[in-house]
Amino acid sequence: MTDFNEPISTRNLDQYGHAELPWSRPRDILAGETASADLTFFVSTVRPDGRPHSAGVGAVWVDDALYFKGGPGTRRSRNLALNPACSVSVRLPGIDLVLNGEAHRVTDSATLERVAAVYRTGGWPVSVEGDALTAPFTAPSAGPAPWHLYRLTLHDAVGVAGAEPHGATRWDFANG
Template identity: 60%
Template sequence: MTNSTSETRNLDQYGNAALPWSQAQELLATESAAKDVPFFLNTVRPDGRPHSVGIGAIWFEEALYFVSGLDTRKSRNLAENPACTISVRLTGMDLVLEGDAHLVGDESTLDRVAARYRESGWPAQREGAAFTAPFMAPSGGAGPWYVYRITLRGAHAVATAGPGGATRWTFA
Protein backbone atom coordinates (compact mmCIF):
# COMPACT_ATOMS: atom_id res chain seq x y z
CA MET A 1 0.00 0.00 0.00
CA THR A 2 1.49 3.31 -1.03
CA ASN A 3 0.71 6.54 0.76
CA SER A 4 1.48 9.04 -1.96
CA THR A 5 0.78 12.58 -0.91
CA SER A 6 -1.49 14.47 -3.25
CA GLU A 7 -1.02 17.72 -1.34
CA THR A 8 1.42 19.07 1.23
CA ARG A 9 0.38 22.22 3.04
CA ASN A 10 2.86 24.13 5.19
CA LEU A 11 1.07 25.27 8.37
CA ASP A 12 4.13 26.86 10.00
CA GLN A 13 3.74 30.52 10.97
CA TYR A 14 7.44 31.15 11.62
CA GLY A 15 9.03 30.56 8.23
CA ASN A 16 10.10 26.94 8.70
CA ALA A 17 9.92 24.61 5.73
CA ALA A 18 7.15 22.02 5.43
CA LEU A 19 7.95 18.74 7.12
CA PRO A 20 8.46 15.88 4.65
CA TRP A 21 6.04 12.95 4.82
CA SER A 22 9.08 10.67 4.50
CA GLN A 23 10.23 11.90 7.94
CA ALA A 24 6.91 10.88 9.51
CA GLN A 25 7.05 7.49 7.76
CA GLU A 26 10.60 6.84 8.95
CA LEU A 27 9.70 7.69 12.54
CA LEU A 28 6.61 5.47 12.37
CA ALA A 29 8.65 2.58 10.95
CA THR A 30 11.40 2.80 13.57
CA GLU A 31 9.37 3.73 16.66
CA SER A 32 5.87 2.29 16.28
CA ALA A 33 6.56 -1.12 17.78
CA ALA A 34 8.28 0.28 20.88
CA LYS A 35 6.44 -0.30 24.13
CA ASP A 36 6.93 3.29 25.27
CA VAL A 37 5.34 4.93 22.18
CA PRO A 38 1.67 5.57 22.97
CA PHE A 39 -0.86 5.58 20.13
CA PHE A 40 -4.42 6.78 20.72
CA LEU A 41 -7.27 5.66 18.50
CA ASN A 42 -10.22 8.01 18.28
CA THR A 43 -13.56 6.73 16.97
CA VAL A 44 -17.18 7.88 17.10
CA ARG A 45 -19.90 6.01 18.96
CA PRO A 46 -23.24 5.40 17.22
CA ASP A 47 -24.79 8.26 19.25
CA GLY A 48 -22.09 10.68 18.00
CA ARG A 49 -20.03 10.87 21.19
CA PRO A 50 -16.25 10.49 20.80
CA HIS A 51 -14.30 7.51 22.09
CA SER A 52 -10.53 7.43 22.60
CA VAL A 53 -8.36 4.53 23.69
CA GLY A 54 -4.68 3.69 23.79
CA ILE A 55 -3.59 1.01 21.33
CA GLY A 56 -0.44 -0.82 20.34
CA ALA A 57 0.09 -0.03 16.68
CA ILE A 58 2.76 -0.87 14.14
CA TRP A 59 3.72 0.85 10.90
CA PHE A 60 4.48 -1.95 8.47
CA GLU A 61 4.60 -2.10 4.68
CA GLU A 62 3.59 1.59 4.49
CA ALA A 63 0.42 1.17 6.56
CA LEU A 64 -0.62 1.38 10.20
CA TYR A 65 -2.03 -1.77 11.82
CA PHE A 66 -3.56 -2.48 15.22
CA VAL A 67 -5.52 -5.32 16.79
CA SER A 68 -8.74 -5.46 18.78
CA GLY A 69 -11.32 -7.90 20.05
CA LEU A 70 -14.54 -7.62 18.07
CA ASP A 71 -16.63 -6.95 21.21
CA THR A 72 -14.61 -3.90 22.31
CA ARG A 73 -16.09 -0.41 22.07
CA LYS A 74 -13.51 0.60 19.45
CA SER A 75 -14.34 -2.36 17.20
CA ARG A 76 -18.08 -1.84 17.56
CA ASN A 77 -17.62 1.85 16.69
CA LEU A 78 -15.51 1.00 13.63
CA ALA A 79 -18.10 -1.53 12.45
CA GLU A 80 -20.65 1.32 12.37
CA ASN A 81 -18.30 4.03 11.09
CA PRO A 82 -14.73 3.22 9.97
CA ALA A 83 -13.61 6.88 10.13
CA CYS A 84 -10.99 7.43 12.82
CA THR A 85 -7.90 9.33 13.86
CA ILE A 86 -4.77 8.02 15.51
CA SER A 87 -2.50 10.32 17.49
CA VAL A 88 1.08 9.57 18.46
CA ARG A 89 4.10 11.39 19.90
CA LEU A 90 7.24 10.39 18.05
CA THR A 91 10.78 11.65 18.53
CA GLY A 92 10.64 15.30 17.52
CA MET A 93 7.12 15.12 16.07
CA ASP A 94 3.50 14.98 17.22
CA LEU A 95 1.51 13.24 14.49
CA VAL A 96 -2.20 12.72 13.83
CA LEU A 97 -3.27 10.25 11.15
CA GLU A 98 -6.77 10.44 9.66
CA GLY A 99 -8.47 7.68 7.73
CA ASP A 100 -10.67 4.63 7.76
CA ALA A 101 -9.96 1.41 9.68
CA HIS A 102 -10.94 -1.87 8.08
CA LEU A 103 -10.48 -5.48 9.10
CA VAL A 104 -7.70 -7.37 7.32
CA GLY A 105 -8.75 -10.78 6.02
CA ASP A 106 -5.89 -11.71 3.69
CA GLU A 107 -3.98 -14.58 5.31
CA SER A 108 -0.65 -13.62 3.71
CA THR A 109 -0.91 -10.08 5.09
CA LEU A 110 -2.00 -11.41 8.48
CA ASP A 111 1.02 -13.75 8.58
CA ARG A 112 3.41 -10.88 7.80
CA VAL A 113 1.81 -8.58 10.38
CA ALA A 114 1.94 -11.33 13.02
CA ALA A 115 5.65 -11.82 12.27
CA ARG A 116 6.23 -8.07 12.68
CA TYR A 117 4.40 -8.09 16.03
CA ARG A 118 6.57 -11.03 17.14
CA GLU A 119 9.70 -9.03 16.21
CA SER A 120 8.45 -6.25 18.48
CA GLY A 121 7.95 -8.60 21.43
CA TRP A 122 4.27 -9.60 21.23
CA PRO A 123 4.06 -13.35 20.43
CA ALA A 124 1.09 -13.14 18.04
CA GLN A 125 0.11 -16.18 15.99
CA ARG A 126 -2.45 -16.19 13.20
CA GLU A 127 -5.37 -18.49 13.84
CA GLY A 128 -7.78 -18.21 10.92
CA ALA A 129 -8.57 -14.52 10.36
CA ALA A 130 -7.43 -13.44 13.84
CA PHE A 131 -4.45 -13.48 16.20
CA THR A 132 -3.94 -15.36 19.42
CA ALA A 133 -1.22 -14.82 22.02
CA PRO A 134 -0.62 -15.70 25.66
CA PHE A 135 -1.17 -12.05 26.69
CA MET A 136 -2.60 -8.75 25.45
CA ALA A 137 -3.06 -5.17 26.63
CA PRO A 138 -6.06 -4.75 28.96
CA SER A 139 -7.96 -2.61 26.42
CA GLY A 140 -7.62 -5.27 23.69
CA GLY A 141 -10.56 -7.27 24.96
CA ALA A 142 -10.69 -11.05 25.06
CA GLY A 143 -9.00 -12.93 22.22
CA PRO A 144 -8.98 -13.76 19.49
CA TRP A 145 -7.85 -10.35 18.21
CA TYR A 146 -8.61 -9.09 14.75
CA VAL A 147 -6.28 -6.92 12.70
CA TYR A 148 -7.25 -3.49 11.38
CA ARG A 149 -5.41 -1.48 8.72
CA ILE A 150 -5.82 2.27 8.40
CA THR A 151 -6.38 3.66 4.92
CA LEU A 152 -4.94 7.15 5.23
CA ARG A 153 -6.88 10.17 3.98
CA GLY A 154 -4.74 12.83 5.66
CA ALA A 155 -2.26 13.57 8.41
CA HIS A 156 -0.80 16.54 10.17
CA ALA A 157 2.31 17.01 12.27
CA VAL A 158 3.93 19.56 14.50
CA ALA A 159 7.67 19.42 15.08
CA THR A 160 8.53 19.22 18.78
CA ALA A 161 12.27 19.75 18.18
CA GLY A 162 14.28 22.17 16.07
CA PRO A 163 14.19 23.52 13.52
CA GLY A 164 10.39 23.40 13.88
CA GLY A 165 7.54 23.17 11.46
CA ALA A 166 3.91 22.22 11.06
CA THR A 167 2.50 20.42 8.04
CA ARG A 168 -0.71 18.86 6.72
CA TRP A 169 -0.67 16.10 4.12
CA THR A 170 -3.55 14.70 2.10
CA PHE A 171 -3.28 11.36 0.33
CA ALA A 172 -4.47 10.20 -3.06
Protein backbone atom coordinates in the same frame (compact mmCIF):
# COMPACT_ATOMS: atom_id res chain seq x y z
CA MET B 1 -1.92 -1.52 -1.91
CA THR B 2 -1.82 2.27 -1.97
CA ASP B 3 1.64 3.78 -1.86
CA PHE B 4 1.92 6.40 0.88
CA ASN B 5 5.52 7.30 0.10
CA GLU B 6 4.49 10.78 -0.97
CA PRO B 7 1.36 12.84 -0.30
CA ILE B 8 -0.61 14.31 -3.19
CA SER B 9 -0.51 17.73 -1.52
CA THR B 10 1.25 19.39 1.40
CA ARG B 11 0.27 22.49 3.33
CA ASN B 12 2.53 24.40 5.68
CA LEU B 13 0.63 25.15 8.90
CA ASP B 14 3.55 26.80 10.71
CA GLN B 15 3.00 30.39 11.80
CA TYR B 16 6.62 31.13 12.71
CA GLY B 17 8.25 30.94 9.29
CA HIS B 18 9.54 27.37 9.44
CA ALA B 19 9.55 25.37 6.21
CA GLU B 20 6.98 22.66 5.66
CA LEU B 21 8.01 19.28 7.01
CA PRO B 22 8.66 16.38 4.64
CA TRP B 23 6.31 13.38 5.00
CA SER B 24 9.42 11.20 5.11
CA ARG B 25 10.18 12.49 8.62
CA PRO B 26 7.24 10.83 10.46
CA ARG B 27 6.96 7.99 7.92
CA ASP B 28 10.56 6.91 8.48
CA ILE B 29 10.11 6.95 12.26
CA LEU B 30 6.91 4.90 11.94
CA ALA B 31 8.61 2.40 9.64
CA GLY B 32 11.70 2.08 11.78
CA GLU B 33 10.40 2.26 15.33
CA THR B 34 6.78 1.14 15.75
CA ALA B 35 7.65 -2.50 16.40
CA SER B 36 10.38 -1.83 18.94
CA ALA B 37 9.94 1.64 20.46
CA ASP B 38 7.73 2.37 23.45
CA LEU B 39 5.09 4.32 21.51
CA THR B 40 1.46 4.63 22.55
CA PHE B 41 -1.05 5.18 19.79
CA PHE B 42 -4.55 6.47 20.51
CA VAL B 43 -7.37 5.48 18.15
CA SER B 44 -10.41 7.75 18.12
CA THR B 45 -13.64 6.39 16.67
CA VAL B 46 -17.24 7.57 16.52
CA ARG B 47 -20.00 5.94 18.60
CA PRO B 48 -23.38 5.28 16.97
CA ASP B 49 -24.82 8.35 18.76
CA GLY B 50 -22.00 10.56 17.41
CA ARG B 51 -19.96 10.82 20.60
CA PRO B 52 -16.20 10.25 20.27
CA HIS B 53 -14.34 7.31 21.78
CA SER B 54 -10.56 7.04 22.22
CA ALA B 55 -8.41 4.15 23.38
CA GLY B 56 -4.70 3.42 23.57
CA VAL B 57 -3.57 0.66 21.21
CA GLY B 58 -0.45 -1.14 20.11
CA ALA B 59 0.11 -0.29 16.46
CA VAL B 60 2.75 -1.10 13.87
CA TRP B 61 3.67 0.43 10.52
CA VAL B 62 4.07 -2.33 7.93
CA ASP B 63 4.53 -1.86 4.18
CA ASP B 64 3.53 1.84 4.31
CA ALA B 65 0.35 1.31 6.33
CA LEU B 66 -0.61 1.51 10.00
CA TYR B 67 -2.16 -1.58 11.61
CA PHE B 68 -3.75 -1.91 15.05
CA LYS B 69 -5.84 -4.46 16.88
CA GLY B 70 -8.99 -4.70 18.95
CA GLY B 71 -11.18 -7.43 20.36
CA PRO B 72 -14.54 -7.80 18.62
CA GLY B 73 -16.38 -6.75 21.78
CA THR B 74 -14.40 -3.53 22.36
CA ARG B 75 -16.08 -0.18 21.80
CA ARG B 76 -13.41 0.58 19.16
CA SER B 77 -14.22 -2.53 17.09
CA ARG B 78 -17.98 -2.08 17.44
CA ASN B 79 -17.66 1.57 16.34
CA LEU B 80 -15.47 0.69 13.34
CA ALA B 81 -17.95 -2.00 12.23
CA LEU B 82 -20.57 0.74 11.87
CA ASN B 83 -18.39 3.67 10.82
CA PRO B 84 -14.78 3.14 9.69
CA ALA B 85 -13.82 6.84 10.11
CA CYS B 86 -11.13 7.29 12.74
CA SER B 87 -8.05 9.21 13.82
CA VAL B 88 -4.86 7.79 15.25
CA SER B 89 -2.56 10.01 17.34
CA VAL B 90 0.98 9.33 18.49
CA ARG B 91 3.93 11.24 19.90
CA LEU B 92 6.96 10.19 17.88
CA PRO B 93 10.51 11.25 18.72
CA GLY B 94 10.59 14.94 17.76
CA ILE B 95 7.14 15.11 16.13
CA ASP B 96 3.53 14.74 17.22
CA LEU B 97 1.39 13.07 14.56
CA VAL B 98 -2.31 12.67 13.86
CA LEU B 99 -3.36 10.25 11.10
CA ASN B 100 -6.93 10.53 9.78
CA GLY B 101 -8.70 8.00 7.61
CA GLU B 102 -10.74 4.82 7.67
CA ALA B 103 -9.87 1.57 9.40
CA HIS B 104 -11.06 -1.70 7.93
CA ARG B 105 -10.67 -5.19 9.29
CA VAL B 106 -7.97 -7.35 7.73
CA THR B 107 -8.80 -11.04 7.34
CA ASP B 108 -6.43 -12.33 4.67
CA SER B 109 -3.90 -14.75 6.10
CA ALA B 110 -0.87 -13.36 4.26
CA THR B 111 -1.32 -9.87 5.74
CA LEU B 112 -2.18 -11.24 9.18
CA GLU B 113 1.02 -13.33 9.15
CA ARG B 114 3.14 -10.40 7.92
CA VAL B 115 1.84 -8.02 10.60
CA ALA B 116 2.07 -10.69 13.33
CA ALA B 117 5.74 -11.19 12.40
CA VAL B 118 6.38 -7.47 12.90
CA TYR B 119 4.59 -7.48 16.27
CA ARG B 120 6.78 -10.45 17.30
CA THR B 121 9.97 -8.47 16.51
CA GLY B 122 8.79 -6.03 19.18
CA GLY B 123 8.44 -8.80 21.77
CA TRP B 124 4.73 -9.60 21.60
CA PRO B 125 4.38 -13.39 20.99
CA VAL B 126 1.35 -13.13 18.70
CA SER B 127 0.14 -15.76 16.26
CA VAL B 128 -2.60 -16.01 13.66
CA GLU B 129 -5.66 -18.08 14.46
CA GLY B 130 -8.20 -18.20 11.63
CA ASP B 131 -8.88 -14.61 10.58
CA ALA B 132 -7.64 -12.99 13.80
CA LEU B 133 -4.65 -12.65 16.14
CA THR B 134 -4.08 -14.40 19.43
CA ALA B 135 -1.37 -14.36 22.10
CA PRO B 136 -0.95 -15.24 25.77
CA PHE B 137 -1.27 -11.55 26.75
CA THR B 138 -2.02 -8.06 25.46
CA ALA B 139 -2.98 -4.62 26.74
CA PRO B 140 -6.25 -4.49 28.68
CA SER B 141 -7.76 -2.07 26.14
CA ALA B 142 -7.63 -4.76 23.42
CA GLY B 143 -10.21 -6.99 25.12
CA PRO B 144 -9.90 -10.78 25.24
CA ALA B 145 -8.43 -12.82 22.38
CA PRO B 146 -8.90 -13.35 19.54
CA TRP B 147 -8.26 -9.82 18.23
CA HIS B 148 -9.30 -8.28 14.95
CA LEU B 149 -6.59 -6.58 12.94
CA TYR B 150 -7.36 -3.21 11.31
CA ARG B 151 -5.55 -1.36 8.54
CA LEU B 152 -5.79 2.43 8.41
CA THR B 153 -6.44 3.83 4.94
CA LEU B 154 -4.84 7.22 5.28
CA HIS B 155 -6.71 10.33 4.09
CA ASP B 156 -4.55 13.01 5.68
CA ALA B 157 -2.04 13.57 8.46
CA VAL B 158 -0.85 16.52 10.53
CA GLY B 159 2.57 16.73 12.12
CA VAL B 160 3.86 19.27 14.63
CA ALA B 161 7.59 19.10 15.22
CA GLY B 162 8.81 19.72 18.75
CA ALA B 163 12.46 19.30 17.75
CA GLU B 164 14.62 20.80 15.02
CA PRO B 165 13.72 21.38 12.34
CA HIS B 166 10.52 22.79 13.82
CA GLY B 167 7.34 23.24 11.87
CA ALA B 168 3.76 22.12 11.37
CA THR B 169 2.47 20.51 8.21
CA ARG B 170 -0.62 18.82 6.80
CA TRP B 171 -0.20 16.05 4.23
CA ASP B 172 -3.12 14.94 2.05
CA PHE B 173 -3.20 11.53 0.42
CA ALA B 174 -5.08 10.14 -2.58
CA ASN B 175 -7.59 8.32 -0.36
CA GLY B 176 -8.95 11.54 1.16
